[in-house]
Amino acid sequence: MEIIHKTNYDVVIAGAGPSGAAAARGLANEGLEVLVLEKKKLPRYKICSGIIFKKSQDITEKYFGKIPSSVYVKPEFLKGVRLWSDIEHFTDWPFSNGGAPNVWRSEYDYWLIKNAGAEVRDCWSLRGFKDSGNYITLECHEVSSNETVNITSKYLISAEGSLSLIRAKLDPEFEKNLKWFIAYQNYYEGDSDLDPYFYHGFLELQYGEVYAWFSVKDGLQIFGTAVKKGFQLYPYLSKYTEMLEERFGLKLKKLVKKSACMGNDMCSTGRFFLGKGNVLLVGEAAGFLNAFGEGISCALSTGLFAAEAISKGIKSGDDALALYTELTKQERKQTRASWKLGAKIAGRDLMPT
Numbered sequence: 467m468e469i470i471h472k473t474n475y476d477v478v479i480a481g482a483g484p485s486g487a488a489a490a491r492g493l494a495n496e497g498l499e500v501l502v503l504e505k506k507k508l509p510r511y512k513i514c515s516g517i518i519f520k521k522s523q524d525i526t527e528k529y530f531g532k533i534p535s536s537v538y539v540k541p542e543f544l545k546g547v548r549l550w551s552d553i554e555h556f557t558d559w560p561f562s563n564g565g566a567p568n569v570w571r572s573e574y575d576y577w578l579i580k581n582a583g584a585e586v587r588d589c590w591s592l593r594g595f596k597d598s599g600n601y602i603t604l605e606c607h608e609v610s611s612n613e614t615v616n617i618t619s620k621y622l623i624s625a626e627g628s629l630s631l632i633r634a635k636l637d638p639e640f641e642k643n644l645k646w647f648i649a650y651q652n653y654y655e656g657d658s659d660l661d662p663y664f665y666h667g668f669l670e671l672q673y674g675e676v677y678a679w680f681s682v683k684d685g686l687q688i689f690g691t692a693v694k695k696g697f698q699l700y701p702y703l704s705k706y707t708e709m710l711e712e713r714f715g716l717k718l719k720k721l722v723k724k725s726a727c728m729g730n731d732m733c734s735t736g737r738f739f740l741g742k743g744n745v746l747l748v749g750e751a752a753g754f755l756n757a758f759g760e761g762i763s764c765a766l767s768t769g770l771f772a773a774e775a776i777s778k779g780i781k782s783g784d785d786a787l788a789l790y791t792e793l794t795k796q797e798r799k800q801t802r803a804s805w806k807l808g809a810k811i812a813g814r815d816l817m818p819t
């Protein structure tokens with residue numbers, strides 16, 4: 467039987483990560499018709515340490531409910547972040563209220579989007595769009611049928627993460643000036659002497675240009691590092707791995723997964739890109755990512771702000787982008803402050819770009 471898809475919505479959101487889910491939840495709460503397009507198959511994998519910081523926990527509980535046990539990994543809660551200035555000395559940054567949830571992002575994000583109250587189509591990617599002022603025509607690609615379908619909406623939200631096709635199309639000049647870094651992460655069966663109840667960060671430059679990290683999830687030893695795009699990651703990673711083996715008894719038994727992603731310097735330079743016309747950007751697509759790579763909290767909050775701005779814009783006729791710009795003022799200030807604090811803690815600029 468042929469499936470007939472609806473082709474007109476109040477809002478279309480590209481991306482089913484936390485920013486897209488929060489935007490969808492906020493808009494659905496206002497009774498708007500929302501479609502979320504996700505280019506990958508859900509639940510989709512996301513390279514992440516999967517720590518739900520206090521602000522993310524609060525927003526999640528308020529808008530989506532209690533995080534279900536199926537989303538947690540072992541250990542379920544982390545006691546804090548342990549930052550190593552060298553291999554002998556560390557400072558602990560404890561988490562409040564019994565610790566921070568330790569989750570698989572694939573499961574947490576999937577639970578969020580299923581509870582967002584919007585129509586969700588996975589394996590659908592946004593390929594292009596045209597903003598005609600009072601409506602937007604979206605060129606959407608359905609992977610399974612290899613078909614291109616046109617959908618119209620009043621507003622479009624880019625919740626695409628750091629690599630945003632929408633941002634690139636809206637302002638190619640802005641995009642050209644971005645500087646990028648590569649983050650890489652290994653997942654191994656094995657063990658080590660590092661306390662699994664902490665997320666560990668190694669600040670010495672010899673292990674990575676941002677910092678090198680380590681955590682444990684369901685017994686897997688997860689560790690990674692980051693470098694400027696175009697630079698060799700392997701020398702840092704091998705030095706880091708050797709150090710973990712020699713100093714912390716890391717024993718690697720079987721490589722289960724390796725993954726990488728790209729990030730840019732919008733967050734650390736305060737060059738946020740909030741949108742143009744009736745197109746709004748949220749989460750990492752807009753440049754919201756805090757120092758040490760914490761980004762779920764600002765993805766959730768900016769998704770909700772975009773929803774509030776659009777809902778008000780639809781009701782009052784006011785400019786949604788101007789409202790969104792006002793609503794995100796504090797979040798932008800906090801992101802900039804986090805990079806300053808990060809640099810103070812690390813004793814150097816934390817963004818390798």
Ligand SMILES: Cc1cc2nc3c(=O)[nH]c(=O)nc-3n(C[C@H](O)[C@H](O)[C@H](O)COP(=O)(O)OP(=O)(O)OC[C@H]3O[C@@H](n4cnc5c(N)ncnc54)[C@H](O)[C@@H]3O)c2cc1C
Nearest residue numbers: 481483484485505514515516517592626627749750761762
């Ligand atoms: C190594 C690492 C560890 C991290 N650890 C943590 C942590 O422990 N805690 C924390 O708070 N943050 C962490 N972060 C940051 C966090 O993962 C991100 O900031 C957060 O995922 C951003 O959410 P988002 O919704 O903006 O984008 P994403 O989560 O990246 O979601 C974007 C989605 O959009 C989809 N998409 C992209 N383009 C299109 C398109 N054109 N059409 C349709 N779909 C599209 C993508 O497939 C993806 O699913 C970490 C990041 C890294 C790299």
